[in-house]
Amino acid sequence: MFRSDNFFGIVIVFALLAACAGPDVASGIYDPLETRNREIHEGNRKLDKHLVGPAADIYGTGIPEPVRVGVNHFASNLGEPGTVVNDILQFKLGSALHNTARFILNSTVGVGGIFDPATNMGLESRPSDFGETLHVWGLKEGAYRELPLLGPSTTRDTVGMAVDFFLDPVGLIIQTPERYVTTLASGASRIGDRYRFDDTVDSILYDSADSYAQARLLYLENRRFQLGQGHNEIDDELYDIYEEFDE
Amino acid sequence: MNSFIKRRQFIAGSTVAMLLLTAPERAMAFSVENAKKLIGRVVADINSIINSGKTEAAMLRDFEQIFVNYADVKWVSQLVLGADGRSASAAQKAAFAKAFQGYISRKYGKRFREFIGGSVSVKKAKAIKSFYEVTTIAVLKGEAPFEVVFVVADKNGRFIDMKIEGISLVKAERTEIGAMLDKRRGDLDQMIADVKKAG
16 A cells, blocks of 8 residues: 655655745745746646647547546546545545545546536535645645646645555555546646636736736745635735826 | 636627627616626527527627617727827727728627527626726526626716626737737837738
8 A cells, every 4th residue: 555655755745845934925925936937937838728728629529528627527537535534634624525525426426426426416526626725724735836737836735636546545456557547637627627717717817917927926826726725915015006006 | 727718708708799899878876787788688689699590690689789789899999008198189089990890790799609509697786986897697508607797887877898707808808909019119009000901
């Protein structure tokens, strides 16, 4: 059950967790690695322009929508056990039950996860990840990071992603060659998302004056919203300017 | 991948374009109830447009009409200009407000078709300092419902921002306009000229 790469995973986790220290930046942008991040961003942009974007077009136009939706459901269903683990680690037992029920329903009635009958029955998707677990445990966001291929993240979310990868129950149980199927599904699902949100991605990556800054802002704002760090002081300052305006 | 790139945020961004510029009648003592009513009217207008069955071009005109009728462009454009706005002359501020109004309606107006067949409804409102946050839920075809929060100023009962799943339109556009300004070495006039053509 315990593979050797788990060990390296744990080492990475502790190394990165140490890096989570830093100022409390719940309300602003903390980006000490900006120079490096921007280089990675340029790489990601080129990758999207020449490879991921065109591949998404081929996938999106070549594969009928119902099939693409099925692939997305299948991939996200496989993530459900990992979500349950995180729910438990966050002491959200209601969500753990909710997501367990989703997994069982969708794996059976939903034909191996291709369909999502759970949502129609009132069990809506309620995703979580280890980045959120770290947040619940009181860890700070850390620095903003743009990761090669994976895109915008923070120190805390990068650690979370690594932990999710190494401790994924499905990944631990399923061996090759079935493993290739799950990897392929999640890859296809992401390519599908790139196609679905094509206009949005294009407007951020290619139409904005500073795509790095735009992606950074959108990621941080949306992530904080997901984690319930919603209301922040920066917003108040933002709107306080309004008070200064003359009629 | 996190959901920040999700289309729906941009979809909602489209509404922002017209909506955050909506300014209803003035009210000196605004309240949570008034804020809620205001956004209720805005949302009702949106719903009637997105379910009108008109052509995209016609819907765009309708949205622009809301925008024109209730526009609070001056204030929002000032928020978007942020610190840079303080050094702007009155003429520059006015020119930017005008350019911004066109820019934002072009930029977000293009995406209204993604709203067709959907609906938006007001859920709750609360006061925060001198503002009200009115939470609405947007339900669009083929998408999980998502939250859109309108920020209404107590000062004059107009709304000044809209946050789609946490993403503030004012902040996103301030980042954009700030970047445009940087690229032009802080040349406000050049930026304004380019905003007129952008979107």
